[in-house]
Amino acid sequence: MDMKPAVDRRILRTRAALRQALVELVLEKGFHAITVEEITERADTGRATFYAHYRDKEDLLVGIVRDLAEDRDRLLPAVRQAHAEGFTGLPVKYIFEHAEREKPVYRVVLRGEGDGRALREFTDLICAHAEAAFRTRVEQLAVTPRIPLDVVARAWTGELIGLLTWWVENDTGYSAAEITAHLRDLSVYGRVWATGLAPSDAPGAHDVTA
Amino acid sequence: MDMKPAVDRRILRTRAALRQALVELVLEKGFHAITVEEITERADTGRATFYAHYRDKEDLLVGIVRDLAEDRDRLLPAVRQAHAEGFTGLPVKYIFEHAEREKPVYRVVLRGEGDGRALREFTDLICAHAEAAFRTRVEQLAVTPRIPLDVVARAWTGELIGLLTWWVENDTGYSAAEITAHLRDLSVYGRVWATGLAPSDAPGAHDVTA
DNA sequence: AGAGATTCCGAACACAATGTCCAATAGCAA
DNA sequence: TTGCTATTGGACATTGTGTTCGGAATCTCT
Numbered sequence: 001m002d003m004k005p006a007v008d009r010r011i012l013r014t015r016a017a018l019r020q021a022l023v024e025l026v027l028e029k030g031f032h033a034i035t036v037e038e039i040t041e042r043a044d045t046g047r048a049t050f051y052a053h054y055r056d057k058e059d060l061l062v063g064i065v066r067d068l069a070e071d072r073d074r075l076l077p078a079v080r081q082a083h084a085e086g087f088t089g090l091p092v093k094y095i096f097e098h099a100e101r102e103k104p105v106y107r108v109v110l111r112g113e114g115d116g117r118a119l120r121e122f123t124d125l126i127c128a129h130a131e132a133a134f135r136t137r138v139e140q141l142a143v144t145p146r147i148p149l150d151v152v153a154r155a156w157t158g159e160l161i162g163l164l165t166w167w168v169e170n171d172t173g174y175s176a177a178e179i180t181a182h183l184r185d186l187s188v189y190g191r192v193w194a195t196g197l198a199p200s201d202a203p204g205a206h207d208v209t210a
Numbered sequence: 211m212d213m214k215p216a217v218d219r220r221i222l223r224t225r226a227a228l229r230q231a232l233v234e235l236v237l238e239k240g241f242h243a244i245t246v247e248e249i250t251e252r253a254d255t256g257r258a259t260f261y262a263h264y265r266d267k268e269d270l271l272v273g274i275v276r277d278l279a280e281d282r283d284r285l286l287p288a289v290r291q292a293h294a295e296g297f298t299g300l301p302v303k304y305i306f307e308h309a310e311r312e313k314p315v316y317r318v319v320l321r322g323e324g325d326g327r328a329l330r331e332f333t334d335l336i337c338a339h340a341e342a343a344f345r346t347r348v349e350q351l352a353v354t355p356r357i358p359l360d361v362v363a364r365a366w367t368g369e370l371i372g373l374l375t376w377w378v379e380n381d382t383g384y385s386a387a388e389i390t391a392h393l394r395d396l397s398v399y400g401r402v403w404a405t406g407l408a409p410s411d412a413p414g415a416h417d418v419t420a
Numbered sequence: 421a422g423a424g425a426t427t428c429c430g431a432a433c434a435c436a437a438t439g440t441c442c443a444a445t446a447g448c449a450a
Numbered sequence: 451t452t453g454c455t456a457t458t459g460g461a462c463a464t465t466g467t468g469t470t471c472g473g474a475a476t477c478t479c480t
Binding site for chain 2: 030031032111112113115116119123134137138141143144145146147148149150151152154155156157158159160161162163166172174179182183185186187188189190191192193194195196197
């Protein structure tokens with residue numbers, strides 16, 4: 001009644017051990033300072049075994065990141081249905097919650113460890129989603145944006161990545177829900193609303209209520 | 211009447227050659243794929259000479275980044291005096307102009323090449339400046355911000371870094387002045403103003419004019 | 421539980437790159 | 451020119467990489 005054992009149990013065990021070992025070591029010493037032997041030693045496996053599963057360190061890292069993305073996307077549809085869509089078409093709060101659960105891996109990715117490819121892909125993915133969401137909504141409402149949507153999308157992605165990175169790296173004291181709400185309010189209504197500051201130092205003031 | 215030749219001319223020449231070679235190679239192949247021999251070959255120097263000046267690749271990279279920061283800070287006071295202060299106390303437009311002139315090095319830094327320390331320091335520097343500027347201004351005006359200023363500073367820094375990275379990596383078609391203006395408007399007035407979109411999908415709408 | 425298949429392991433290997441040292445040479449400053 | 455300093459190529463030990471192989475261990479399937 002159990003279709004699970006599609007692959008050898010040994011494979012799963014050693015791969016899991018290698019992945020956890022890599023994440024631990026990356027957070028301790030940084031990706032570049034790690035040797036394959038250190039990984040296998042921490043994972044209690046032979047060095048030859050490593051090369052039976054992965055081509056090199058980078059390969060192991062992308063495997064980890066790919067699994068993380070799968071895990072994230074696997075639970076996404078359910079969240080989408082349960083709650084209303086976020087303000088960008090992406091459930092931002094869920095990303096923060098996911099990051100909270102998988103904090104070590106998110107740290108590794110957001111630090112740009114390895115060659116930084118993982119972080120770049122993550123960023124581009126979010127940015128593409130955001131721009132598409134903005135664009136369809138603008139078309140639906142038939143309004144003409146004051147600022148090009150590619151710029152808006154990049155800036156918003158920067159806000160998200162910046163806050164997310166800071167949040168997983170430090171104990172900020174804010175919950176996932178709080179950070180999400182702050183990010184939404186700040187991004188949607190701007191700094192004038194968020195801080196109560198008048199834009200007196202910004203040349204060429206605009207009508208906020210327009 | 212010239213106090214310049216404080217150091218041997220040879221030193222300056224080989225160091226400049228090594229730095230340019232590294233930047234070129236990083237943009238071609240990525241930092242990790244480069245060997246010291248490739249650098250010296252490109253710079254037309256002996257391999258032993260490299261180690262007479264730098265401990266390793268990383269050391270050379272931090273030297274480059276340090277010089278870039280010095281160059282940036284050296285021209286900063288003049289800009290500050292000439293123009294009014296930017297909306298965050300940092301002349302953002304000047305950063306974009308500087309990045310335009312030194313595009314290759316900015317690319318290297320913003321990609322997080324090396325171990326990513328350069329990018330992290332750059333980010334933290336900007337964020338600290340921004341938060342300090344926000345805080346003093348809030349105290350001056352004696353207003354109570356709706357969103358904690360550390361969150362505001364991180365988000366704004368994310369916007370800046372995100373846009374700057376995108377801008378130096380792609381030919382976006384926007385000038386430094388245009389990007390700066392967009393960043394300011396979007397950040398200050400928010401996405402509702404920037405896109406003309408009503409925040410209908412954002413639960414718990416706020417009063418924009420407040 | 422047993423048979424067969426697969427994975428794990430440790431050791432050895434060739435190879436690439438690192439970082440150091442040295443004596444000879446070339447180039448700079450005064 | 452003279453003295454000083456940087457550069458150079460070569461040699462060297464060291465470290466990490468990625469591969470290969472046969473025996474031992476462990477899993478799956480019946």
